[in-house]
Every structure is written in structure tokens, then in C-alpha cells.
Amino acid sequence: MAGKLLDYNQMVETALRGAVREAIKRASEFGLPGNHHFYITFRTDQEGIDIPEYLHERYPEEMTIVLQHQYWGLEPGEDAFQVTLSFNKVPERLVVPYAAITAFADPSVQFGLQFRVAPNPEFRPVAAVTEVAGDGAATPADEAAADQADGAERKTGDVVALDAFRKKKP
Template sequence: MTEDNKPVESLLPYDRWTEDAMREVALQALDYAGAHGLPGEHHFYLTFRTDHPGISIPSHLKARYPEEMTIVLQHQFWDLKVDRARGLISAGLSFGGVPATLVIPISALTAFWDPYVRVGLRFPSAEAATVPTSEAEEASAVSAAEQTPDTEPAAAAAAVVEEGPAQVVSLDAFRRRPARDGGA
């Protein structure tokens, strides 16, 4: 291999600028949802580092997900706010029927996903902030299940994913399906 084929190292931080621009797309979507609600079938999966400085989540969630957690913003969330000046995202969610407010530093976000339109963004700088020490300690996911009086306890419990490799959880299996009228 000759030196002519060697990649040129940029003196401009294109990687950081690209990640900042992608992060802004996620923040604009969250801003919109906080101000207007989620339109149509849009919903968001937010993955973030729970070991990031400035994170504020209930202690039982921090104990269960010591490094990374994924939440779903879909039907039952409240007070979703993006505070760019303070660098924070906050939202109210229920976990096992218990309401909680999560405060997440924007820099703690590792991924944003809107499965309705298949838009997904990863933020490598937050992922690289700390390195997992074992597979058992790798990213876990928690889903804020749709909580209604009709929700069966088993469905709500199944919405919380046990520790394991990072994953996106589909709640479709737990949704009530309308009764069919005879035919196929």
C-alpha cells in the first residue's frame, strides 16, 4: 500500500458536527411531541446512559439498569420538555403503575428511534463515554407500557425487559386486537 492511498485526517470535526446535527433532529422531534403530542402512529424509543453525570431517574431503575436504558414515549407520558439551555430532557412516565419523572442530559442520549417511519439515530460519543465491563452489564431496555385500567398485569409486567444485550422491544404482542367479524 502506498502513502497515496492513506486516508487523510481531517482538521475539521465533521464527525462531531454530524452527530450534533443528528441529535438536533431528535431534539426537534421531542420538542414537537412535548408541545403538540405525537401525531398519528409516531412513537419514540430513547436510549440513554444511566451512568451519565446529571441523570435523574428513580433509584430502583438505576439499580436495575446501571449503564443504559431504553424508554418508549407513546401513549402514556406527560410533561415532555427539552431544555437546551440546561442541556436536559425531562418526561413523566409510569413504571409498573408508579409515576416518575426522568431527567436525562442531552449528552447521555445514545439512540433515538421512531419505528413508525423507521427513523433511527445513534450517538456514538455518548456510547463511548463508558465501556461495559461484561456482557451481563451491557445495555438493557425498559418500556413504559401503555397503562390503562384494562391493561392486564401480565402485559404490563412483560413490557419491562430483563437485563441482556441492548434491544428494541415491540409492544404489539401485548396490544388488544379488535374482534374479527366472521371471515378471514
């Protein structure tokens, strides 16, 4: 460590990623209370990302997902989280390393974070295999949930200015 400066910006960013990990952990254990919901933007060109090839082709650099009413199997890990979301009524499992997250927001409480993540042009995703639980037959409730999730997925193309969630000084 002699001769090297302390990178406080990196230390703070690591701590804030820990807050994101904790929020995802609590959501996986207890659900999202009240109007809480997460917008999570991440680099799709990072090591450890596991998304279906068609999503990577559609979002070659960055993608935003919404965790609100319709998500399944949210599993926080030490370095990444996994979640199943519906894309055009097809459930897809995503694996997202916390290090790939560029923005995290919970608009219900006007909270947002932005992170620095450098592009990784050398990353080549491996085609993901979709797993569907049970016999794969959709029930009317599943179809309604998928339709709602599809609506949330379409909204992910909207730009969310995180400055709007920061408290302004009087």
C-alpha cells in the same frame, strides 16, 4: 483552532442530536400524531441523568424508554428533556441529557439514529424524589394508563436493531 482538524463526525452528531431535541419539542407541543412513537436509549451513567435509584440499579449502564400513548409532562430543554413515565404503576420523573442518548428511533416511519456516548464509571446518581401531582389518588383511567405504560416499559428490554429502520438501496 490552528493545528486542529475539524471533527466532522462530532459536528454531524451534534446536528442530529438537535433533530432529536426538535422531535421531542414538537411532541411536547402538539403530541405524537398518527402512529409516531419514540424509542429513546440513553446511558444511565452520565452526568445530568436524574432517574430513581432503583431504576439506576436495574439499568446501571443503559436504559430504553418508549414515548407513545402514556407519558406525562414532556418538557424539552436546551440540554436535556424531562418526562414522567409509569414504572410498576408508580409515576417517575426522568431527566435525560441529550448528550446521554445512544439511540433514537421512530419505528412508525422507519427512522433511527445511533450516537457514540462513552461510559462514565465515575458518575454516582443522586437519589431522585418522586413527585405525584394532586392528592396522589389514582383514578380508574390512571390505573389503565399505568397498566398500558407498564406494558410499554416491559417491552423496552427488547433489542431494536436500528438497521431495520434504515432505507435499503435497491
